[in-house]
Amino acid sequence: MDTPGSQPLPVAYPDVAAAAERLAGVAHRTPALTSRTVDQRTGAKVYFKCENFQRMGAFKFRGAYNALSNLNGVQRRRGVVAYSSGNHAQAVALAGKLLGVRAVIVMPDDAPAVKLEATRGYGAEIVIYNRETGDREQLARELAEKRGLTVIPPFDHPQVIAGQGTAAKELIEDVGPLDYLLVPCGGGGLLSGCAIAANHLSPGVRMIGVEPAAGDDVTRSFQTRTLQSVHNPDTIADGARTHSAGKLTFPLILHHVHDMLTVSDKELLRSMFYLWERMKIVVEPTGALAACALLEKKTKTKGLRVGIVISGGNVDLAWAATKLLAK
Numbered sequence: 001m002d003t004p005g006s007q008p009l010p011v012a013y014p015d016v017a018a019a020a021e022r023l024a025g026v027a028h029r030t031p032a033l034t035s036r037t038v039d040q041r042t043g044a045k046v047y048f049k050c051e052n053f054q055r056m057g058a059f060k061f062r063g064a065y066n067a068l069s070n071l072n073g074v075q076r077r078r079g080v081v082a083y084s085s086g087n088h089a090q091a092v093a094l095a096g097k098l099l100g101v102r103a104v105i106v107m108p109d110d111a112p113a114v115k116l117e118a119t120r121g122y123g124a125e126i127v128i129y130n131r132e133t134g135d136r137e138q139l140a141r142e143l144a145e146k147r148g149l150t151v152i153p154p155f156d157h158p159q160v161i162a163g164q165g166t167a168a169k170e171l172i173e174d175v176g177p178l179d180y181l182l183v184p185c186g187g188g189g190l191l192s193g194c195a196i197a198a199n200h201l202s203p204g205v206r207m208i209g210v211e212p213a214a215g216d217d218v219t220r221s222f223q224t225r226t227l228q229s230v231h232n233p234d235t236i237a238d239g240a241r242t243h244s245a246g247k248l249t250f251p252l253i254l255h256h257v258h259d260m261l262t263v264s265d266k267e268l269l270r271s272m273f274y275l276w277e278r279m280k281i282v283v284e285p286t287g288a289l290a291a292c293a294l295l296e297k298k299t300k301t302k303g304l305r306v307g308i309v310i311s312g313g314n315v316d317l318a319w320a321a322t323k324l325l326a327k
Helices: 013-023 036-042 060-069 073-078 087-099 113-121 136-147 158-175 189-201 217-224 249-256 265-279 286-295 317-325
Strands: 045-050 080-083 103-108 125-129 180-184 206-212 259-263 305-310
Touching: 013 060, 013 158, 013 189, 036 045, 036 265, 036 286, 045 158, 060 087, 060 158, 080 087, 080 136, 087 103, 087 113, 103 113, 103 136, 113 125, 125 136, 158 180, 158 189, 158 305, 180 189, 180 286, 189 206, 189 249, 189 305, 206 217, 206 286, 217 249, 217 259, 259 265, 259 286, 265 286, 265 317, 286 305
Parallel strands: 045 305, 080 103, 103 125, 180 206, 180 305, 206 259
Antiparallel strands: none
8 A cells, every 4th residue: 555645736727727728629528417306305505517418428539639639749759558448548539539630549348348349449559358267457557568658547547637627617617616526436537526616616615526336446545545446346337347446546535535434235226227317318337426425325414515426427328227127
């Protein structure tokens, strides 16, 4: 286990603001939806930042495009390599297509079919590995060294973090100051980026990260202030199956985030289908993490203005149908 150092923080609000300028006119300014039913159920005024309506269906496009936009000419010509279970894969593939940068993506053989197909559809080369026997980061490093590619990690990268923070920047600009902002957490790129933006634009906001209970590495790291990990967490929230927070995201989380919560897969399914049925929006399990913490009343929000980041909507509908029938 590692303890966070005393080095200067790697990302600050000006980085988020610069990312917003690069993304203007490229990324969608996703809607902030409200629901009287949710407000009545929670006793709060709730605003959902719907990144399921983002290009390629998730917030990941923000960070990927910002990172690829910062490549120099040589790096652009040689291309990039990324590793991801799906949403970062699609984001890098799409950003590469838009910017004319070749993308190679390392993906697990059990990645959702919808995410594999979309990544191929954006023109990326996919390299498959087995989660149980392979190391995706090592494989990406080997590909980078062999082919001269630049590695674009899914969360532990300053431009990726800054790009993700533009989601919270837009939300607060559109709806005003918040008392709470709940954000899904895998490796912490979205959470740390949003926390930077929210604390700057809405002083006094309480930042909450939400993880699946089976993949609670960031929660345990936050509580102990030491970087902890979990190997291949068994959860339906595939976007949060990271083994630990990053060397960049962890100190940012410790500095900017006020609490971490966890939800079970059973609770997550219940909340995901609630959002489908009541708000008529398609949300993937990982995307529903923050909403689940609110709906399951994991924290007290009555009478408060609460922001919820819906991080993505790239769900395998055939898989979801089996879960729905099993209810």
